[in-house]
Amino acid sequence: MDMKLEVVILPVSDVDRALGFYVGRLGWRLDADFPINGSYRIVQVTPPGSECSIIFGTGLTQQEAGTLHGLQLTVTDIVKAQEELTSRGVEVSGPFRDETGAFHHAGDAHRVPGPHPERASYGTFAAFKDVDGNEWFLQEVTERAPGR
Template identity: 55%
Template structure:
């Protein structure tokens, strides 16, 4: 039985502001449905992604901005950083973890710049949406076996 990740709910305070932000990243609008004054759902998909995000009115009970560690994957983290900055996003510099492995929570072990050998899975950048939902962008150039 395949279990495919299709949609992630993200909590936002202002649906229109969030929609404008994510569309400004170049994400495709898949849906914007309203069934009355107390329910609206918006779905957007990042370029090249099989998974989408949804947000809206009464879509989730989570506090706006409480989603952390949302991950996007790119094949060139420096180009991704330039693209996001060109779109007006307040984006971190490229970083890697001091241990040389996957990033840790917080910023204490972040080292400026991509991983020294540009090892796949080890270089990152971060940004937040207008509500504070936290995104990481990870560089993956060679996938692990089975991926």
């Protein structure tokens, strides 16, 4: 049976401010905005080219706003992606690689500035945070691993 990740719930403190960031600043597609009542609102947005969306709102999660770290967006050119985000007013750290050459550690203590020396797929990252502090990573993938 196929199981596809379709939605991730994102904890935010202010729904309209988050909507302004993800749709207004990042330019993500607004799929739905359902204000059910004063204590329950569902907003769904989708990054360009993604089959997975994020949902945020009121009454959706007990997780504290800004506590989701490690969400990842895959890009084919990390420098262009960083330039685009920066042009939209988003502060982006990177590009960087992990000192191990593998997937990035939590935090920034093990980051080596600059892209992977050979620009190897899966080896270069950048990071940014939303208005609540939820942390997103960009990972450059130019050639998929077999079976992906």
